[in-house]
Amino acid sequence: MASPLAALDRVFGPVFDGLLPGAASGLRPSQRADFQVDGALALARSLGRPPRDVASEVLEAAKQGGLMQVCEEAVVAGPGFINLTLSPEFLAGGLRSSAADPDLGIAKSARPVRAVVDYASPNAAKQMHVGHLRSAIIGDAIVRLLEASGHEVIRENHVGDWGAPFGMLIEHLHDLGEAEGAHELAVGDLENFYQAARAQYDRDPTFAERARGRVVLLQAGDPETLKLWEALVQRSVSHFDAAFHRLGTKLTRDDVVGESYYNPMLAGVVADLGKAGLLVESDGAMCVFPPGFSNREGKPLPLIVQNSVGGYTYATTDLAAIRDRVDRLGARLLVYVVGLPQTQHFQMVFAAARMAGWLPDDAEAVHVGFGSILGPDGKMFRTREGGTVKLAELLDEAVDRARSLLLARAEGEGDAQAGGAGPVGGVVGAIEALAEAVGIGAVKYADLASDRTRDYRFDWDRMLSLDGNTAPYIQYAHARVCSILRRAVGALEGAQGEGAQGEGAQGEGAQGEGAQGEGAQGEEAQGEGAEASAGGPAGEIGVAKAARPAGGAGTAGGGGAEGDGAGRLRGPFLQPALVLPPAEPEERELAKRLLGFADAVEATLATYSPHKLCGYLFDLATSFTNFYEHCPVLRAPDRGTRSSRLVLCALSGAVLERGLSFLGIAAPERM
């Protein structure tokens, strides 16, 4: 149990419950101490006693309950707050269990469920644009977090592959002829294809008439029409697949469950609503009237499931999807990552599904809504010409910008390290993968980092900045971790090769450079192996641990090619036995931060708010950077401190990488 919050809650929870059943402890992080307990103030009110007296009593009881195993200081302050300072020993214990835990402290849910997450949902035969970006990115983060918490997740990409627009698209494809059409679809931009069909539809009444006829043929299952439709949809799905792969989401074409899938179920939905007595005819349309919704005249607002000409609506499809997900898939959590304008629609659909008994009491449906993406000018995000920003072009620009920054940095480094042993060449060689990781990571992080219910302002310079709450800043902290570990590993290998010679170098190690320095470090690394053996079986520990995949959640998307490498790098250093109680303030702060990972994940999932995890990772990266600035690792004052700090580094790297992976963002080893 690494989480201090959980440990303190176990102490204070029973105390408050004992004084007044159900009373909240008001335990939370504090700016004046590590944590504070506010509950005594409210409790004093209920008990009619002076707050400070109650606080003292609570504190006494907490001490009886083992508080001092967690804290080194606990005092009543101000009007009746209790300020808590964690003990270094407790922090060390937390670090040890965290280092030994492949899940880094994240517990599996006590009540795992099967969940369906509905996200991305682009429209077939149209380019994806930034509007689909948020859904894909937020949805993917939710999927990964649910999985990490032990839930079984089924991803569904509810692609718009049915309905009226396909009449004109199919008709246009038909007009082009099989050969020409296939060619168009193969090489052409789908957006152009859509525009061409649209233009034809608008200017040619006979074409429009045929297009409407096509819709009927499509719904009737006409073979030739279906064949053309299939070609269109497959082409679109391939386009989506490529885009999602590049974005680094978990979505593949296997997750596509388009609207067309529900088509055969729609008549049954309406029929069953009728049987349940929920259907009302209004102006020729079949409607459900869930209570609590009204239109502009103040009259009950209908959910139309069949329009006056007999067609089904997206409400019908959504109801069918609920039945399918609950009954066929056995899901008990339905998550919809769809824009905020759909709020009322989902409220009504969920309400109707409850009324019909399709959403049982033990099932939960959640609309995870999000705001729009705005341009730097604060208006809807569009190209300079006023058109829709295409996703592919957006990602290209992100990668281009990242590449420029990386190249500029590589050049600067070349000057600084003139004559050095050429990491620059390696950086240049890997620059494409890095540019993908940084550029796409920046776009995704910017989207996740602010409260999803707000509109968010798209700003290249801010999202790619290395300063502030950005992906590059966090990735950079991770790269610094790797840099230290690489050198430490190098020293370890050096020791194996020339252990004997290393001995003499130790005395000069402090000033030593180059080969001599390596030798000195190598000598220490050997000693580390010996220390490790105190806490477990001998020297193989390093090797055995090294093989353990610390990045167990799998590599993050995009340029995730390096993910496994960082895990291998950390392995030898994630040794619980080497952890010392943090002594320096920066060590202490970093340790506390590391132990808060599970709490951050839990808080994020509780409200489906990825920005909370972003905030945590930013704080962690900041804590690590402070530690990095103030606490030398490889040149630590003594061997024990060095080993312990290496564990802190390895754990920081593991949490940063894992946290970024939950957001679907790569953690490169070098930047």
Added chain:
RNA sequence: GCCCCCGUAGCUCAGCGGAUAGAGCGGCCGCCUUCUAAGCGGCGGGUCGCAGGUUCGAGACCUGCCGGGGGCGCCA
């Protein structure tokens, strides 16, 4: 007309009913013979849109205004 979301530092944003409201950017000052300075430290910067109310305690909860965005019966 009704409903929903938003309004916090010059800008972009955090903020869990609790103590003196926090970051980052931008501005000013300082720190690289030392593990990646794309970094770190410091300084300045706020009647939390306005007005009432609830509470021992409100940026947070309630009501009403003001401002911005969105939705409100046969598109999805």
